Amino acid sequence: MSVLETKSAGEQYVKSVYETVKKRNPNEPEFHQAVKEILESLTPVFDKHPQYMEEGILERIVEPERQLMFRVPWTDDAGRVHVNRGFRFEFNSAIGPYKGGLRFHPSVNASIIKFLGFEQIFKNSLTGQPIGGGKGGSDFDPKGKSDREVMRFCQSFMTELAKHIGPDTDVPAGDIGVGGREIGYMFGQYKRLQNAFHAGVLTGKAVGYGGSLARTEATGYGTVYFVQEMLQDNGDSFEGKTVVVSGSGNVAIYAIQKATELGAKVVACSDSNGYIYDKNGIDLDTVKRLKEVERKRISDYVNEHPEADYFEGCENIWLIPCDIALPCATQNEINESSAKILVTNGVKAVGEGANMPSTLEAINVFLENGVLFGPAKAANAGGVAVSALEMAQNSARISWSFEEVDAKLHQIMVNIYKNSKQASEEYGCPGNLVVGSNIAGFLKVADAMIAQGLV
Incomplete structure (x- = not known):
């Protein structure tokens, strides 16, 4: 045989x-x-x-319903012409309009956007919200650019993208390199082109023109809420735990904040150049000011906190012993070797705040060694969940309080954990939330696709 x-x-x-x-x-x-x-x-x-x-x-x-790639010309402050590539992969609309972020980073290419868009199908399904899966972005790097240069790029990017999106068609949001500034410039250009104020066409907007309270915090908070539920279901908690968080952007900052509120001590975070270790616990106010206001590098942290140490190279952050690891930077940042070091150093739980931050080999190491593992499509779904809540508020022309949105987010993350756990048990892989979240997300989409016929 x-x-x-x-x-x-x-x-x-x-x-x-x-x-x-x-x-x-x-x-x-x-x-x-x-x-x-x-x-x-x-x-x-x-x-x-x-x-x-x-x-x-x-x-x-596995085939996107629509693949878009386009030229994005723009001029810098010196009048020089630059050309970048723009992408939008509209993967699946079986349960709602395409929904997923825009990433502006030099590493962006078709493969990365397709992986993000494919994952987004199942992540969005897990939230229980009526949103399909899509993703987009550009190889443009906003770092080191003036506000005017970023504005000109965003306007050029949206001039083409506007032909393909809309509140009931495709609703982009932010991702790496795309924050409130970039969303604002793109929304302004969309409004100009459409001659209409369609608040629901982009999420992650400022609160003053249709954004949702708690959206900024949502992905980081959601990751911690998921890990908290995972820990509590196994008789544990964040209280008294040592935590390492990679990244220092939006997701990492609010994961640090919520983990600290729950009684943990976060001792390290990073950016693309290196990482800081502060045995006394990361001073979040300093990190937020450096990264959100002054747009500086994480290395500047030690100038204000000389008791902390800075190390070049962000990959070695996983050498630091911790009880809980929250990778919130980028894809494939934890490889098999790093996973083994984390296990040797006694890590109890890993919650993925970034998209696919652990390689397949690393995930296997965690699962084989009994580490509680929250996969990205489940653990970092809080951002897109609150984006869907922002869409709901835009449609009804209402605004919920921070506390209302946060409570809805918390419940969504609890539901994602429970549904993923239940699916893992029903299909013969108890405790394997990778399998559970994939199956739970898939079933809803597959059933909708069958119901709608061959489209």
């Missing part, structure tokens, strides 16, 4: 679709990684429900 014959129908189906993805999308390692991780965890679903194979759900869900 051949090896292939011993495999279940579900395993054969998943393998066949994955091989097709690799052939159709060569030289896209990030996209391949995301597809492989999700598809392999769905095998028990196809064995239990062969109708999903018969309907070709995987073949359809």
